[in-house]
Each structure stands twice: as C-alpha cells, then as structure tokens.
Amino acid sequence: GAVVSQHPSRVICKSGTSVKIECRSLDFQATTMFWYRQFPKQSLMLMATSNEGSKATYEQGVEKDKFLINHASLTLSTLTVTSAHPEDSSFYICSAQENEQFFGPGTRLTVL
Amino acid sequence: GENVEQHPSTLSVQEGDSAVIKCTYSDSASNYFPWYKQELGKRPQLIIDIRSNVGEKKDQRIAVTLNKTAKHFSLHITETQPEDSAVYFCAASKGNTDKLIFGTGTRLQVFP
Numbered sequence: 001g002a003v004v005s006q007h008p009s010r011v012i013c014k015s016g017t018s019v020k021i022e023c024r025s026l027d028f029q030a031t032t033m034f035w036y037r038q039f040p041k042q043s044l045m046l047m048a049t050s051n052e053g054s055k056a057t058y059e060q061g062v063e064k065d066k067f068l069i070n071h072a073s074l075t076l077s078t079l080t081v082t083s084a085h086p087e088d089s090s091f092y093i094c095s096a097q098e099n100e101q102f103f104g105p106g107t108r109l110t111v112l
Numbered sequence: 113g114e115n116v117e118q119h120p121s122t123l124s125v126q127e128g129d130s131a132v133i134k135c136t137y138s139d140s141a142s143n144y145f146p147w148y149k150q151e152l153g154k155r156p157q158l159i160i161d162i163r164s165n166v167g168e169k170k171d172q173r174i175a176v177t178l179n180k181t182a183k184h185f186s187l188h189i190t191e192t193q194p195e196d197s198a199v200y201f202c203a204a205s206k207g208n209t210d211k212l213i214f215g216t217g218t219r220l221q222v223f224p
Contacts, residue, residue: 034211043201044156044214060113093155097209100146103155 002028004096006104013084014112021079021107023094029074030096038091050077084111114139116204118215125192126223133218135202136184142204145178145185146212149198156201192222
C-alpha cells in the first residue's frame with residue numbers, strides 16, 4: 001500500500017511555543033490530506049481537511065488560527081500548533097488519500 | 113453531520129472464539145464503511161471495508177455486514193488469536209475519498 005510519513009514522531013515543547021508537524025505522501029500524490037487528533041484511549045477526531053493549493057476546511061470547534069494547516073504541494077501538508085498549551089498535548093495523525101486513506105505513523109505532542 | 117456509535121467499548125474473548133463489534137451511523141448519505149485496527153501507539157491499519165451496494169464482505173477470518181435500512185454495520189472476527197488484540201475502529205464516509213468519521217473504538221482482548 002501507499003506510504004505516508006510524519007515528522008517528528010515525538011515532540012516536547014514549552015507552553016506558548018509553536019510546533020510544526022509534517023505529513024508526506026512518499027510514493028503518490030495526494031490532493032487531499034486529513035488531520036486527526038487522538039487523546040489517550042479515545043477515538044480519532046477529525047480536525048481539518050487539507051486541500052492542495054487552497055484553504056483547509058476545519059471541523060466545528062477546531063480553531064483555525066490555532067491549528068494552521070498548509071498544503072503547499074501534492075506530497076506535503078503541515079500542521080502548526082500555535083501558542084501550544086498543555087491541553088494541546090495529544091497524538092496527531094495525518095492521512096492521505098489514494099483510493100483509500102493511508103495514515104501516517106502519528107506525532108505525539110507533549111506541551112509542558 | 114455524521115455521527116458514528118460503536119459498541120462494545122471493551123470485549124474480552126477466549127482464543128478461538130468469535131468477536132463481534134457493532135456500529136451505527138446517522139447520515140443516510142454515507143456509503144463507505146471501513147474498519148481499522150490500531151495497536152498501542154501505532155497508526156490505524158485498514159483491515160476491511162464495505163460499500164453501500166454490498167451487504168456482506170469476507171476476508172479470511174474477518175467479515176463485515178451492512179444493513180443500510182437500519183444504518184448499522186458489524187465486524188465479525190472468527191477463530192480469534194492473541195495477535196488480534198488491539199483497538200478496533202469503525203468509520204463512515206460519503207465515499208472512500210471523503211473525510212472519515214470514526215466510532216469510539218472497541219478494545220479487544222483475546223486471552224490464550
């Protein structure tokens with residue numbers, strides 16, 4: 001199947017800083033990528049749909065100014081958590097579409 | 113919007129027994145229903161999916177059934193093995209290239 005990578009796999013940052021997470025489709029082009037957040041022992045919650053060359057579509061309740069999404073190319077989408085706070089600590093997973101959705105390995109964010 | 117409910121939240125079975133996980137969805141426009149297996153700290157892996165034009169699909173020990181009228185679908189695992197232990201998520205979307213709405217997850221434990 002298709003391969004999706006995420007970087008970094010794990011990040012620890014101080015409260016108030018910004019963190020950028022990259023999602024790459026390695027062997028296919030993805031016009032659409034999705035960003036999910038998963039709290040411990042909970043389900044994947046869709047945050048936003050990232051469309052190449054246009055603005056992301058955010059789900060209800062997700063602050064677009066806090067979670068900045070950029071999909072500048074057909075193989076790369078980035079999620080920037082701005083002014084991170086401890087409550088933003090979570091597992092962030094992206095997925096990219098090629099007939100089906102392929103998930104990245106996730107990024108564990110810990111905000112101190 | 114779409115809402116997906118999943119039951120049970122935890123399921124313990126003896127090795128060799130069958131396991132059944134059930135999901136209901138709310139949006140009659142949903143027509144694609146994948147099931148994912150997620151091991152601790154890992155990405156979700158697609159194990160089987162079904163589209164609304166099909167009532168049942170089977171792949172070795174795994175099967176999925178769909179009742180469009182009642183808006184529910186189920187995952188059936190036969191002859192369970194300890195390596196089947198994981199969290200299973202159902203999801204629904206309006207097409208395999210559309211956003212996925214996940215169920216709440218089922219933690220399956222298979223005891224030797």
